[in-house]
Amino acid sequence: MVVTSRDEAPATLKPEYDRASELKAFDDTKLGVKGLVDAGVTEIPRIFYSPPDDMDNSASGDTQFSIPVIDVQGIEKDVTKRKKIVESIRDASETWGFFQLVNHGIPVSVLEEMKEGVRRFYEQDAQVKKEFYTRDHLRPVVYNTNFDLYSAPATNWRDTFYCLMAPNPPKAEDLPAACGDILEQYSKLVMKLGTLLLELLSEALGLNPNHLNDIDCSEGLAVLCHYYPACPQPELTIGASKHADDAFLIVLLQDHIGGLQVLHQDKWVDVPPVPGALVVNIGDLLQASLLIILLITNDRFKSVEHRVLANRVGPRVSVASFFSTGRRPTSKIYGPIKELLSANNPPKYRETRVSNYAKYFSEKGLDGTSALPHFRL
Numbered sequence: 485m486v487v488t489s490r491d492e493a494p495a496t497l498k499p500e501y502d503r504a505s506e507l508k509a510f511d512d513t514k515l516g517v518k519g520l521v522d523a524g525v526t527e528i529p530r531i532f533y534s535p536p537d538d539m540d541n542s543a544s545g546d547t548q549f550s551i552p553v554i555d556v557q558g559i560e561k562d563v564t565k566r567k568k569i570v571e572s573i574r575d576a577s578e579t580w581g582f583f584q585l586v587n588h589g590i591p592v593s594v595l596e597e598m599k600e601g602v603r604r605f606y607e608q609d610a611q612v613k614k615e616f617y618t619r620d621h622l623r624p625v626v627y628n629t630n631f632d633l634y635s636a637p638a639t640n641w642r643d644t645f646y647c648l649m650a651p652n653p654p655k656a657e658d659l660p661a662a663c664g665d666i667l668e669q670y671s672k673l674v675m676k677l678g679t680l681l682l683e684l685l686s687e688a689l690g691l692n693p694n695h696l697n698d699i700d701c702s703e704g705l706a707v708l709c710h711y712y713p714a715c716p717q718p719e720l721t722i723g724a725s726k727h728a729d730d731a732f733l734i735v736l737l738q739d740h741i742g743g744l745q746v747l748h749q750d751k752w753v754d755v756p757p758v759p760g761a762l763v764v765n766i767g768d769l770l771q772a773s774l775l776i777i778l779l780i781t782n783d784r785f786k787s788v789e790h791r792v793l794a795n796r797v798g799p800r801v802s803v804a805s806f807f808s809t810g811r812r813p814t815s816k817i818y819g820p821i822k823e824l825l826s827a828n829n830p831p832k833y834r835e836t837r838v839s840n841y842a843k844y845f846s847e848k849g850l851d852g853t854s855a856l857p858h859f860r861l
């Protein structure tokens with residue numbers, strides 16, 4: 485695990501420089517953070533310096549807590565087991581908003597090949613890769629550094645490409661040759677798993693098992709493939725700033741490097757790599773659309789803030805599958821689930837078009853604050 489310290493933070497931390505033109509010059513290289521590493525930088529450009537708040541790690545890597553690991557083996561056949569698993573998922577979603585899933589049915593060979601495919605994409609010939617570099621969200625493959633490069637207060641030490649794999653996946657020939665086949669195969673399996681998870685989450689809420697799938701929580705699947713190159717000064721920057729996710733549900737495949745942390749009871753808790761496991765987290769839209777205020781004032785399932793530390797030993801590869809129509813949001817309207825409301829449990833959020841929510845989230849960027857309060861009644 486990477487230890488961060490601000491002790492040697494240079495005086496240049498304050499952006500007393502023309503940040504906008506340095507961002508533009510970096511973006512124009514179309515080579516991403518990996519391009520800097522390939523060029524042999526030993527000091528990171530100042531656009532990547534994180535504000536001290538972002539790096540606050542007073543409670544980093546706390547070992548008092550660990551995020552739940554849930555084994556779903558046999559869930560389709562054994563009713564008693566299913567009930568127990570639903571309970572574990574409910575507990576984890578209420579207290580953590582995050583859990584790890586083992587024996588989820590996606591073969592280890594597929595997980596390994598998916599991570600390899602992402603590595604192949606980033607490590608291929610730069611001229612071929614450049615062709616995919618864009619900020620046009622209508623392209624079948626969108627590869628760039630930081631979707632919020634020009635709006636976020638600090639640039640993250642990571643590159644990302646993403647594809648909207650459902651509904652209407654790109655044509656096979658439009659996917660990168662480096663990973664197109666495995667991306668298609670993996671997406672189908674993740675869609676199946678996500679559909680099962682949404683059934684279990686519906687059951688956990690006391691709803692009909694099909695409820696969340698019937699309201700199209702699994703209609704869209706955006707697959708984001710991240711690459712966090714080894715960083716020469718991980719104490720000065722971050723792989724992904726603190727944020728919550730703009731989707732219903734996220735299934736994350738991470739490699740062995742580590743660095744993902746979840747904010748739990750005001751402490752940063754590591755999500756340790758578990759071989760063969762997938763990390764599942766509840767996104768903002770699910771939290772908002774469930775809107776179940778218990779008798780206490782908390783939202784029932786949590787969309788929890790998390791971040792990724794930069795590391796010296798990477799690259800770190802991760803694949804985040806967002807159940808959401810991504811940056812091509814629908815105009816569908818979501819609000820509190822009526823069955824979950826009562827006089828004692830009134831709606832906490834206003835009805836919202838997914839497209840309005842996504843626009844707000846993307847203009848705000850990863851600035852360390854949640855998008856949800858904006859939609860509260």
Ligand SMILES: O=C(O)CCC(=O)C(=O)O
Nearest residue numbers: 710729738744792802804
């Ligand atoms: O790379 C990771 O582990 C997390 C990625 C993430 O938080 C995201 O894509 O929203």
Ligand SMILES: [Fe+2]
Nearest residue numbers: 727728729790
């Ligand atoms: Fe995230």
